Amino acid sequence: MERRILWINPIGTNLFDIPMKENLNKVKDKETILDVVSFEKGPSHLEYQVYEALVGTDILRTIKNAEKQGYDAAVIGCFYDPFLSEAREISNIVVTAPAESSMAIAISLGHKFTIIVGRKKWIPQMEENLLRYGLKERLASFKSIDLGVLDFQNKKEETEKRLIEAGREAIEEDGAEVLILGCTAEFGFYRKMQESLNVPVIDATIAPLKYAEFLVDLKRLAGIKHSRIGKYESPPYTEIKAWGLDRMFNIPFE
Amino acid sequence: MERRILWINPIGTNLFDIPMKENLNKVKDKETILDVVSFEKGPSHLEYQVYEALVGTDILRTIKNAEKQGYDAAVIGCFYDPFLSEAREISNIVVTAPAESSMAIAISLGHKFTIIVGRKKWIPQMEENLLRYGLKERLASFKSIDLGVLDFQNKKEETEKRLIEAGREAIEEDGAEVLILGCTAEFGFYRKMQESLNVPVIDATIAPLKYAEFLVDLKRLAGIKHSRIGKYESPPYTEIKAWGLDRMFNIPFE
Amino acid sequence: MERRILWINPIGTNLFDIPMKENLNKVKDKETILDVVSFEKGPSHLEYQVYEALVGTDILRTIKNAEKQGYDAAVIGCFYDPFLSEAREISNIVVTAPAESSMAIAISLGHKFTIIVGRKKWIPQMEENLLRYGLKERLASFKSIDLGVLDFQNKKEETEKRLIEAGREAIEEDGAEVLILGCTAEFGFYRKMQESLNVPVIDATIAPLKYAEFLVDLKRLAGIKHSRIGKYESPPYTEIKAWGLDRMFNIPFE
């Protein structure tokens, strides 16, 4: 039962595409076919809310195209989960994103989790997401390691050192029992952290990929899939067509 | 002390521009110069999250242009408060939006408020906003009158009847002491509702306009203005320029 | 990559073992080997907290034995998730249970969920579990259909009718976008409900089985498994042995 999954790096650089795919290939199910794409234009990271806003249309277009091309699932590869609700509103395929997927795993691994971010700047929006997801009560703390998205893979040694240090503090001072890496670009560090700290460390790329596989299976085997009423109710295509939104934004809404 | 305020109808139709301006002129301060704009393309309402996503770049561009042109404030005229955080992230002028502004008023007018929306579809996102704003505890209820954004001004009699009916139920059954109209296109009805129901009714166009005036005055007189650290910290312009985001998206970020 | 999973019906009757296994075989992964067991003594359902208490030792013994026998995961088949924390405290294999697993799925399928229970009696404990899991904010409502655990499969037609009715009310009146069946004995009804109501319906047997497969894979592929500090920290075996608890309670703690 083959599953086709599209990982979207929602940024204007393909810098992470190959190494991320290599990493994900190690943990994907053997029946999963994984593709990784990024955008032709746009910011190279999404540390600011305005950067997210700039890639909104590209994310939605890419997901609708994936649906047309027969993908079973798409992953929006940024821990802010940008445009996740919007994507589900207009698509019938499975769409996942790192923060929500990490929660779906973390809630069964321990009492409280700490999210380790790059910069303090990221915390307000992530805290708002936790509130929206209803999971604020399970948060032990946020910890920042004072590095940017583009630093993690460039300064691997320093990143690893700071991640382990932040994780240790979270465990000893904040009561964390589970650690979550709050950025997809923090991929590749979780194994070493698990060995050093002896607690589960949820990698923000593994979580949404595996959760996507899980949801695809639930949909195929039991027909359980995201609700199309309320939050994820679609706009009527007649309206979209009447307004010409598909051509205007080059998105195959139908 | 003249204040220049730009009201943005973040939709691809100028349908509401003139009547809304007429209505707002009745309540604006005499030293406020108000302009109203809408977009050249895009959906005619923002009932769906995906419609909001499509106008994100236009909202940000319009606000940065307003800043360049010397406006003191901009209002994002949709009760979902779309891209309000993003706008504050990149601009130094005052930016307001209906939901947040209505809260800033409602908290002193009574114990609990009910938000009257057009369709049930709108409730999940608005409830998430209340959670993010931290004001869920003050909510009495949401009430839906089963009309769309484009119906309110077209079917005034029916709209008025349903608004009053929904308000009465909110007061009698849900403990509402204050009513908030959860859509800018519900403008013009609040006076009649206040007379019929004898409780304060917050119009979603008046609230952000007057709150914008209020914040402009606070800024001018006391230098109190939105924080530029954390949630509203700006991206460095060097980065924006290096990536060519200003030309790419035609937004004067500097 | 074969997975061995033990489903435990934590009751003193094998009434559900065969039909439940047949149902689960339809949705299990092809590499999953599923066994279903129940206890030799004890109550025939766990509607009362005291009934749960009576089977605590049996649940823990069965799970430790499963671990010895090489199972990869065990499922505690009751929506109260009885002794789930205790089981994780003493075992290294994956342990899941219906309520927590259903949450892990529901959070990505819609804004709010309703849990449909058999009797009002069940609600307080389930509500406490939601509080402990931190997910109370996502609850739309509980609905009771006034039938007991032993009625569902005996009165299928009536059960189906009431489940659909309760689901419809939850959607129309409480804002539910997702339905969760709050008892494992409500198995077999979700498909018909999905067809009638057109929203996702999470079956309380499918959720913990599939979530167990998911967690087993995460553990194997990425070494991500439940934390052994804090809430799930094990008692020292030296202490258990010194006190003779293993022989006393016939549980292979080591």
Add this chain to the structure above:
Amino acid sequence: MERRILWINPIGTNLFDIPMKENLNKVKDKETILDVVSFEKGPSHLEYQVYEALVGTDILRTIKNAEKQGYDAAVIGCFYDPFLSEAREISNIVVTAPAESSMAIAISLGHKFTIIVGRKKWIPQMEENLLRYGLKERLASFKSIDLGVLDFQNKKEETEKRLIEAGREAIEEDGAEVLILGCTAEFGFYRKMQESLNVPVIDATIAPLKYAEFLVDLKRLAGIKHSRIGKYESPPYTEIKAWGLDRMFNIPFE
């Protein structure tokens, strides 16, 4: 459109009346006529709840008298917001107070705020007020500078130093993006703090004055004023008169 506003220092000393008025005159609107009064008897500060209780009748009498004299608004000048609900219950004019007004501003200036108080003693009551106002989620922290109400203006240099130090800690350690001065007697320090710390600092005298102007305008222009049902419903004057409460307490209730 002249507005008459009465600032009430609810204490038995006129110590703050003149300097506070001078300070407020710098930020009031040009059409605002501001008067400042204090009481003839009573405690010189309200650091203790019992001191507040002692001035309750004086606050209510002063506000009802202000209403008779044609004031448009009254401000209760203490950050505990003492008898704010009671005042609204019996008066038709606008009544504001520092804590609530500061919230109405702070919610749009940043993600979280810290309230800087004089003594730890003040925190429990202020925290209870935040809970009642429904805004606890937006609080970053309370910080105490270990000075009393009567110290701030007497030891300006020390006060300023400690305020800046407390503000810096709130920003760096607690995630505050906005600072609120939790005592009206902390007036005059906000400008220097804003310059030093580069975040908005809400002065507890400016906030309720400007918010009063704002609400007076809303009332005049749009008829939007505080609700008179539920929390702010008035007692019937027939009852008051029958019991002789007006003469008994020398308050013009009618």
Add this chain to the structure above:
Amino acid sequence: MERRILWINPIGTNLFDIPMKENLNKVKDKETILDVVSFEKGPSHLEYQVYEALVGTDILRTIKNAEKQGYDAAVIGCFYDPFLSEAREISNIVVTAPAESSMAIAISLGHKFTIIVGRKKWIPQMEENLLRYGLKERLASFKSIDLGVLDFQNKKEETEKRLIEAGREAIEEDGAEVLILGCTAEFGFYRKMQESLNVPVIDATIAPLKYAEFLVDLKRLAGIKHSRIGKYESPPYTEIKAWGLDRMFNIPFE
């Protein structure tokens, strides 16, 4: 071990003094000596917040006098718990009040409780008290029977009928397992309600009397008494004396 307890009806009528004492004598411990007082002036009920404000000084004076006269405890006999914090701030004896005492009992009698009030008007303040006490989560609902404080004993039959009806609805529709009578003037009805409804009904006069006995015993036997730091920290008597507050308000603060 004799205990002297003063019940204060904080109103300007002695209407309830004798019948309430007779009722309380049936449930007081045999070593408790109970006195009941009311005030010489003031409103005849406290349904409005402003009425509470008017009796604040009298409540505090009465409690300080009781302390001087050797009482072990005082009860503030109104379900709003007016000036309870203030009273504890200045006195060393035990002070209780109905709402808090009812909570101290209700939390062990069932999952959720409903508070039955006379008028809807009372709900906002009582809900705020629940928030302050931290017990909102345990509330099933408020129910109003549309009768005033002075009606309950005058229209006993009607009151009893409505209380039972409201209780039944609370149980059947709101999930209440415990009922609390939200007014001291609702005394005398609980027994009949318990018989009719078969759930515990907490009488708002019994609760604070028995809780006062309980706290007096804890203080005598174990020295456990209310904290004098933070919320209940006393103002320094030197300050009170310097300002002449004791003579000014005729309260023996020392």
Add this chain to the structure above:
Amino acid sequence: MERRILWINPIGTNLFDIPMKENLNKVKDKETILDVVSFEKGPSHLEYQVYEALVGTDILRTIKNAEKQGYDAAVIGCFYDPFLSEAREISNIVVTAPAESSMAIAISLGHKFTIIVGRKKWIPQMEENLLRYGLKERLASFKSIDLGVLDFQNKKEETEKRLIEAGREAIEEDGAEVLILGCTAEFGFYRKMQESLNVPVIDATIAPLKYAEFLVDLKRLAGIKHSRIGKYESPPYTEIKAWGLDRMFNIPFE
């Protein structure tokens, strides 16, 4: 009015029975007859959730036997309050436990309390209990003194020193106004702590004993006793008998 109360040390050692009884005799009411029992088998402390599970049946059997023998109340002597709900479900006598009883006292003694535990391991379960009891908002903090249940009475000097140190930190850093000793084996230290720290310290053995006396009196004098619907609804004895649960588990359920 004699009260017979059974204190249950729910562990397989009588180590604490005599000293605890001696301590409790100092604070019990003179009409209380106190017996203390422990179990013949089982763990010597309940620091782990699995240890609790092992004594569940023994707790329930002991309480039902106590009921048969005419006890008026039983106390489950462990701060996790193990099987408190289950015990109330099947018994008509008063059942109390330390955590819940401590809350019933603490809520009137100060604004916030700190619970001082032996090990960090205990915190997650106790925090979950606070959530279930609805009192999380009143918690200042948990403090751990890094000692086990069996250390407290063996290393009295060290225990006392650490308890006082932890209490001091809680007061100075966390805003605690009341301290609660989070383990029954921490008995005997509260007096010295109260003298040193000058705040109320709730002993986890005194609280449930005195609360049990209080509830027994409420039941006798006013018929107010725990609800038998919803959370504490009993299973029907016909079912228990049909399944043979009484003989199977040697518990006199009838």
